Amino acid sequence: MTASRWMPAKGTRRLWYLCWFFALGSFEWGYNIGILSSILIHPGFVSLLSWPHGRSNPSQKGLVTSSYHLGALLSYLFLSQPLSDRLGRRHACLGAVLVSSTGTLLQMCAAGSPRTALLLLVAGRCATGVGSAVMSTTVPTYQAEVAPSGERGRYVVGSHVGFVGGLSLGFWVGFWVAGWEDTKFARTHGWRVGLAVQFVPALVFAAGLPWTPETPRWLVARGRVGKARRNLAWLREGIMEGEEVEGELREIEKGVRALGADINHEAGEGAGRPAAGVVVSFWQSTKELVQLPPLRRRLWRATLLHFMGQMCGATAMKYYLPTLFKSLGFGTRVALMAGGIESLMKIPFTLLDAFLIDRFGRRWTLTVGCAMMAVGMGVNALVPLPGKKGEREGEGNGMGGVGGEGNIDRSAAWIAVGFIFVYAMGYSVGFGPATWVYSSEIFPTHHRSRGLNLSAAGRSIGSLVTSQIWPVGIARTHQNVYFYFTTVNLVCIPIIWLFYPETARVSLENMDILFGSISDAGEPRRSSRNPRAGSGGGSGTYGAEDALLGRNSVESGGDGLGEDGDEGTEEVSDGSDEEADYGWPAYRDEEDGSPKSIRSTGSSGPMRVFTSLTLRSIQT
Numbered sequence: 065m066t067a068s069r070w071m072p073a074k075g076t077r078r079l080w081y082l083c084w085f086f087a088l089g090s091f092e093w094g095y096n097i098g099i100l101s102s103i104l105i106h107p108g109f110v111s112l113l114s115w116p117h118g119r120s121n122p123s124q125k126g127l128v129t130s131s132y133h134l135g136a137l138l139s140y141l142f143l144s145q146p147l148s149d150r151l152g153r154r155h156a157c158l159g160a161v162l163v164s165s166t167g168t169l170l171q172m173c174a175a176g177s178p179r180t181a182l183l184l185l186v187a188g189r190c191a192t193g194v195g196s197a198v199m200s201t202t203v204p205t206y207q208a209e210v211a212p213s214g215e216r217g218r219y220v221v222g223s224h225v226g227f228v229g230g231l232s233l234g235f236w237v238g239f240w241v242a243g244w245e246d247t248k249f250a251r252t253h254g255w256r257v258g259l260a261v262q263f264v265p266a267l268v269f270a271a272g273l274p275w276t277p278e279t280p281r282w283l284v285a286r287g288r289v290g291k292a293r294r295n296l297a298w299l300r301e302g303i304m305e306g307e308e309v310e311g312e313l314r315e316i317e318k319g320v321r322a323l324g325a326d327i328n329h330e331a332g333e334g335a336g337r338p339a340a341g342v343v344v345s346f347w348q349s350t351k352e353l354v355q356l357p358p359l360r361r362r363l364w365r366a367t368l369l370h371f372m373g374q375m376c377g378a379t380a381m382k383y384y385l386p387t388l389f390k391s392l393g394f395g396t397r398v399a400l401m402a403g404g405i406e407s408l409m410k411i412p413f414t415l416l417d418a419f420l421i422d423r424f425g426r427r428w429t430l431t432v433g434c435a436m437m438a439v440g441m442g443v444n445a446l447v448p449l450p451g452k453k454g455e456r457e458g459e460g461n462g463m464g465g466v467g468g469e470g471n472i473d474r475s476a477a478w479i480a481v482g483f484i485f486v487y488a489m490g491y492s493v494g495f496g497p498a499t500w501v502y503s504s505e506i507f508p509t510h511h512r513s514r515g516l517n518l519s520a521a522g523r524s525i526g527s528l529v530t531s532q533i534w535p536v537g538i539a540r541t542h543q544n545v546y547f548y549f550t551t552v553n554l555v556c557i558p559i560i561w562l563f564y565p566e567t568a569r570v571s572l573e574n575m576d577i578l579f580g581s582i583s584d585a586g587e588p589r590r591s592s593r594n595p596r597a598g599s600g601g602g603s604g605t606y607g608a609e610d611a612l613l614g615r616n617s618v619e620s621g622g623d624g625l626g627e628d629g630d631e632g633t634e635e636v637s638d639g640s641d642e643e644a645d646y647g648w649p650a651y652r653d654e655e656d657g658s659p660k661s662i663r664s665t666g667s668s669g670p671m672r673v674f675t676s677l678t679l680r681s682i683q684t
Contacts, residue, residue, distance in 0.1 A: 073302025087226025088269040089199040094227035098234020106255040114178040131186040135193025137524035144198040148513040153206040164195025204504040209279035213571035217421035224497035232407035239400040319573035349514040358580035366503035366519030373495035374526030377549035380534035392477040413492035425568040433494015438553035440487030445546030
């Protein structure tokens, strides 16, 4: 059947099916986080740890919460990449589901003395964090590697849609569990039933994984080109003709082989290692990401992006939102309902971002999101929420909240709730999906999994810090803690524009145009899709800078267009001065082949000039 206005091509339908199926892995990850907020205030859970009724220990809450991120951090650093690169993206997800489910089972079995129960909870949360970390990086990696470059953003955003869907279901299951009070079992063990619900999507995901195709890029990296060709043809059926599929496969092979040659060149190994068919080892990929400037440029940017995405307050909102609503004077069920509504709001805004992120670019969506989050946090910091003195000192609501139930200006409380929703909207169009889209697309094939996992460690570090700051900070400084998160969100905006080049509509193999190839320290590699990318010549630092920024001129003594490296400066132009305006690298549009500039998806003139000049000063 051919594609029509009402019936997309087979390849497009298959891509969407795969995108949403793999989103189940992110769904389980989100559910793990969403259900915890209701568990922390469930009477059976509170009684299990012998917390006095109506009061909680912020340190114990922080330990149960942060142990998940400790497990995720260890997984990002040591486990996720070896699983993804050696077993493949599909089997890594399968192992992650098993580990995460084991952690959930440990949490459900928490019993005995408060110390024993706390130990089992922490161990279970750690194991769940390990499994969730593998899924959180492998799912967007899979989606990025199977998607066409012009639509990569919308497919990878599917991972975050699954995450917020799981987050929302976790909140609503928690709301149902909180109202399930008709039996002693429900009051004592209802929170365990809430945990058990996640076994359903986990079972569906695990059962379907063996029937999904492996990504062509992973297969090429393993030397299985024939299988890669068949999988790519299946994914592009009705989208591309046979010759176009072969062209994309050749580009993937070229990128993989060129990367291997670049690494050998940088290490002085000549042809000592095959470019394809051999997986870069765990320690070797880590060493190269840290030592080689073009890879290091990508690593610190992706890590900082993940770190900022959690330091903006997202972790606090995910885990402590119902407790926060209780501190605003709402009852337990109303607080849980408000948390569920907030999580539901994230779904349509994340779906909206799936269409915005490719059209307007990663940087614009991040900027708008940060601005909305800053406004949401700032208003919550300024709204007067008076309460009794004892409640302000933490005697009534378990969080040391800003007010007590029935002792608060209701209009002010509703204003605070409204701007918490504004914050949620901002996160859903900004940091929520964009961090995974950006960090899953900028690394080369051999280093994508390791780079994404190392950078996602910044996410866990940010979550560890924030999950400790929030309960203690709001107990001691009350709503002043919002000023801290407002400042973080405002500071993120110039950082994004100064240090993050736009990646929308750039193919995975052409990311070297933005960040430099590994051979930039010597002879810049030319890109077949960008005739200007290698025209900037020179050697050493200046040659690398020219290749990264797509400069128009060839310095004397370089490897420019002249056969003998003519002296002086030779202007290189293909008739479109727009391509290299403000020093931005150029590339060819994936749909119509027309010349484009990275700046075309981004900012206004003055900001482009400022950003370009700043980028030239930070190449190392």
